[in-house]
Amino acid sequence: MDMTARWAMPMLFAGQAQKEVFHNEALARIDALLHGRVESADVATPPETPTIGQCWIVAAGATGAWAEQAGCIACWSEGGWRFVAPRAGLSMDVADRGHAFFHDGSLWRDALLRSDGLYLDGQKVVGARQAAIAAPTDGATIDVEARTTLGAVLVALRTHGLIES
Structure with a gap:
């Protein structure tokens, strides 16, 4: 197995060349997911000028660089867009909604507890x-x-x- 079971983090192996590439990819995924916050869950087109570290839950009907990534978390990085497929139990704070979303294993859902x-x-x-x-x-x-x-x-x-x- 060359990836972790839940989040597909790249595994390192003895004698592997360019370990830093694999290690950095794992760190980028952890950075996107740990205490996660996304800008929106209602955007299907990549923003023109994202800031490094900004993330979105890709909405249905995604286009451009987000095509075929609906439901995934899209995070802008130094190397471009990185996508992480959600797993059951993942929770992300959604900035433009003012509350969290959680993934039930099939769909993103609004959190039960909200500010109101x-x-x-x-x-x-x-x-x-x-x-x-x-x-x-x-x-x-x-x-x-x-x-x-x-x-x-x-x-x-x-x-x-x-x-x-």
Whole structure:
């Protein structure tokens, strides 16, 4: 085997010529993946003036130097574009989305936990914390007060996405 099983890092062998080339290729892949951040997951055309170290998740319909690399991570380096095929469990922060994507082994998916809440199946189920609901106090008509409180609880649950609107 001349590559690692998960990330296809080139292996070094005794007596191998130009070991630095293989070692540097492995370092470039590690640099792209370790605590990874990509600019976008919605771009299918390589940018005209990328900065060394910038990466993208190649969108469907890729063209130019990214043709046939959809779903891969494209990273600009001193030597041009380098592509890494994702594996299940890989997570990348996506700058223009403001949250991470993870790869499930087949597709890139939005992270469940985002800055604006917790999502399940693409639906927000927990959002920002709402103001406290005042506890009921004395009242001449208990039913009205109870209904008002229950209504406030229901509004809070709907706002958090815990029940349907």
